[in-house]
Amino acid sequence: MxxxxxxxxxxxxxxxxxxxxxxxxxxxxxxxxxxxxxxxxxxxxxxxxxxxxxxxxxxxxxxxxxxxxxxxxxxxxxxxxxxxxxxxxxxxxxxLKVDNDTPQVLETSHLELSRKFGSKKQKQQMEQREKLKVNVETVTEQMQNVTQAISEDKLDLSSYNKSDSDDFYIPPIDRTADKPENVYDIDKILTEDQYEKIYSELEEKDYAAEYTPFIKSIATGKKLSNRQTVLAVYANSLLKYSVTMAKEVSKKNFVACTHSPTLNNIIQANFSVMTNGKRTRPTPYKDKALCHAIVFALLINNLKFNLEMLCEDAKITAATAAMKIRVTGASVVSLGSKKAVQLKLPLNTKSGFRRRSARF
Missing domain, CATH: 2.60.40 (Immunoglobulin-like)
Structure with missing residues (x-):
């Protein structure tokens, strides 16, 4: 070859x-x-x-x-x-060069053939396809009816929209105060009537039995004034509120403070919003509740408390807690081998991040 x-x-x-x-x-x-x-x-x-x-x-x-x-x-x-x-x-x-109506004719013919001469499995498949068919005009009309029935809730979002301001998250603050004890005025957190009414509702009730370990450590064993007692219950309710599941907050029978109806109404009004007739707690309002609780804890414990106990009750890490604490103006300091939160001058205004929204 x-x-x-x-x-x-x-x-x-x-x-x-x-x-x-x-x-x-x-x-x-x-x-x-x-x-x-x-x-x-x-x-x-x-x-x-x-x-x-x-x-x-x-x-x-x-x-x-x-x-x-x-x-x-x-x-x-x-x-x-x-x-x-x-x-x-x-x-x-x-x-194939076909008109626009031809595919529909071919599909219909295929359906008829499968229905009459197809196997049992093919007939089942054809039935499922027919059930899944949607009338576009009917769906469009239904969607138009739904959108017409939707109404927009008008809320006062003036403070909420201040994404670059920390004032939304904390009680009234005096950043020019010359003493740490003057930074937050206890008289501006609640009115005199509110303090008196809430304290009268707390009398003869075992509210201290529901204190979290953190609030118990700073509120028991010392003589608190009537207003400090109200703030202790207030802070305790806000700490529990901040760790409550959002779906629980949305329930109609949800109660933020069981011992004082007045305080419960204040928390519902200031730390949640109404959306389509339903009360919700967006993330900024959850952060707001925690920041208020931090401030109240400082006011009833000589402007200082243990960081670790706060993290355990709030179920957050020390790094996350540091961001919330910075918003209040307080600082994280070292006391031996432990970390503490202290409100001192100058106020802590350092930020290691740039907030792009109302969340942090």
């Missing part, structure tokens, strides 16, 4: 031979193409072939050959030299 010598290999170029296959048949010796065009896809660089045969348009894109290459062998009968020519391959599929 004579040896074959490969004279030259021709790789693919901008224009190269193509091996074409038809999806619905095979080419014979009598095969003739009326018109054939070669296009290049600018997105992926592949060739696209179109051919017209028997008034039918065929088209197909060159198949990718990631794992191998296809060559055709061309032999010169005189010299015996052989050349390898790299080619591409494409599968031509018929392109």
């Amino acid at each position: 004579p040896k074959t010598h490969i004279d030259k290999v021709y790789p693919k170029s901008d224009v190269h031979p193509m091996i074409l296959n038809f999806q619905n048949g095979y080419a014979t010796e009598q095969f003739e193409v009326d018109k054939c065009n070669l296009f290049s896809n600018e997105k992926n660089g592949l060739k696209c072939v179109t051919a017209e045969l028997n008034d039918m348009l065929y088209a197909g894109e060159e198949e990718k050959e990631d794992l191998g290459k296809t060559f055709i062998l061309a032999k010169n009968r005189v010299t015996g030299k052989v050349r390898l020519i790299e080619v591409g391959s494409a599968l031509l599929k018929p392109i």
Whole structure:
């Protein structure tokens, strides 16, 4: 058998031979193409072939050959030299020219055939498809009716929208005070009537039994004034409120303070909002409750308390607590091996971050 010598290999170029296959048949010796065009896809660089045969348009894109290459062998009968020519391959599929209404007709015909002559599984599939069909006009009309019934709650968001101000999260503050005890005025947190009414509601009730470990550590074993007692219950309620699940807060029967209806109403009014007739507690209001509790704890414990106990009750890390504490103007200081929160001058105004929203 004579040896074959490969004279030259021709790789693919901008224009190269193509091996074409038809999806619905095979080419014979009598095969003739009326018109054939070669296009290049600018997105992926592949060739696209179109051919017209028997008034039918065929088209197909060159198949990718990631794992191998296809060559055709061309032999010169005189010299015996052989050349390898790299080619591409494409599968031509018929392109149906139909009107816009034809797909619906074809789909309906297919449904009827499947319903009458299909297997049990096909019939079940057809039934499921019909159930999933949606009348677009009906849905559009329903959505219009729903949007017309929606009303927007108008709230006083003047303080809430001050995303760059810390005043939203804390009680009234005097940042120009010359003494730490003058930074927060206990008389400006609640009115005189509110203090008296809340304290009268707390009398003869065992409110201290519901103190959290943190509030118990700073409120028991010392003589508190009537207003400090009110603030202790206030801070205790806010700490519990800040760790309560949002879905519990939204319930109609939710109570923030069980011992004082007046204090409960104050918390509901100042630390939650009404949305579509439902009371909710957005994240900024949760942070506001915790910051107020920190300030009240400072006021009833000589402007200082233990950081670790606060973190345990509030269920937050020391780093997160430090951000809330900074907003109040207080600082985290070291007392031996422990960390404490202290309100001192100058006020802590350093911020290691830039708040982009009302959350922090």
